[in-house]
Amino acid sequence: MAWDPQQYALFGTHRGRPFADLLNRIVAGRPAVVVDLGCGDGPLTLSLTERWPDARVVGLDQSPQMLEAARGHDAEGRVEWVQTSAEAWDPASVGASIDVLVSNAALQWVPGHLDLLPRWVDALAPGGWFALQVPGNFDAPSHALMREVAARQPRAAELEPVLRRVRNIATPAEYLAAFAALGLDPDVWETTYQHVLDPEGRQRSPVLEWVRGTGLRPALEVLTDDTERAAFLDEYTRALDEAYPREPHGVVLGFRRIFAVGHKPA
Numbered sequence: 634m635a636w637d638p639q640q641y642a643l644f645g646t647h648r649g650r651p652f653a654d655l656l657n658r659i660v661a662g663r664p665a666v667v668v669d670l671g672c673g674d675g676p677l678t679l680s681l682t683e684r685w686p687d688a689r690v691v692g693l694d695q696s697p698q699m700l701e702a703a704r705g706h707d708a709e710g711r712v713e714w715v716q717t718s719a720e721a722w723d724p725a726s727v728g729a730s731i732d733v734l735v736s737n738a739a740l741q742w743v744p745g746h747l748d749l750l751p752r753w754v755d756a757l758a759p760g761g762w763f764a765l766q767v768p769g770n771f772d773a774p775s776h777a778l779m780r781e782v783a784a785r786q787p788r789a790a791e792l793e794p795v796l797r798r799v800r801n802i803a804t805p806a807e808y809l810a811a812f813a814a815l816g817l818d819p820d821v822w823e824t825t826y827q828h829v830l831d832p833e834g835r836q837r838s839p840v841l842e843w844v845r846g847t848g849l850r851p852a853l854e855v856l857t858d859d860t861e862r863a864a865f866l867d868e869y870t871r872a873l874d875e876a877y878p879r880e881p882h883g884v885v886l887g888f889r890r891i892f893a894v895g896h897k898p899a
């Protein structure tokens with residue numbers, strides 16, 4: 634799937650908040666090797682170099698578009714950017730054990746990622762940290778309406794599987810059990826953010842702009858015909874207007890996220 638770093642960056646401040654909340658629970662003093670799995674367009678990975686200035690930081694992502702944007706942000710070449718999928722990535726390729734492995738808002742795109750956890754946890758140094766955050770909002774109106782409107786389109790049969798594919802998350806309890814079974818000391822929680830979008834009133838539908846940068850992308854890739862795409866977007870936008878009305882202070886998007894941090898015993 635092709636990513637659009639500019640569209641993704643529209644809500645960078647809001648998207649950065651859960652990353653900061655995730656990192657706050659990692660109590661690593663001076664990690665030597667830090668890896669960001671599904672690093673995206675760069676700013677958050679670069680913030681790791683500020684938090685741990687002495688660390689070697691590696692950013693992994695499958696998308697050439699995102700990595701190109703990331704390299705563009707990294708004028709000083711502080712991060713090693715590597716194109717790979719989470720599934721194909723061999724942690725041994727880092728050449729050292731990993732002190733902090735973080736994955737923010739990426740593993741929902743990796744079906745079966747629980748099965749990959751043992752490989753990643755094995756690669757951690759004693760005392761190392763593994764931290765993930767995934768959206769838990771697939772039943773929120775933003776996504777439920779996307780599926781409902783998709784089901785009424787002429788290409789409903791093609792849209793259904795691609796919209797289902799992105800739901801691959803576990804429950805907080807399942808992440809906790811998986812971390813504990815791998816010998817990690819688990820710290821798992823969920824948060825529902827109330828993002829106030831577009832307070833200036835510049836965007837026709839800020840929730841549409843938000844999902845255009847992420848969860849709607851697979852549907853838009855199916856809808857290659859301009860008329861079909863416009864019909865879908867028109868109906869979806871009207872449904873979003875009702876679910877997310879504009880208030881005097883902006884459009885409020887409730888967004889649940891799941892966090893799981895594991896500490897490997899020293």
Ligand SMILES: C[S@@+](CC[C@H](N)C(=O)[O-])C[C@H]1O[C@@H](n2cnc3c(N)ncnc32)[C@H](O)[C@@H]1O
Pocket residue numbers: 636648652670671672673674677693694695696699717718719720736737738739742743847
């Ligand atoms: C929503 S963005 C999150 C980016 C960044 N971590 C952040 O928090 O802003 C999801 C990222 O996961 C990457 N991604 C999706 N599937 C992947 C996979 N199977 N392996 C590696 N990266 C993947 C995408 O290319 C994209 O950059």
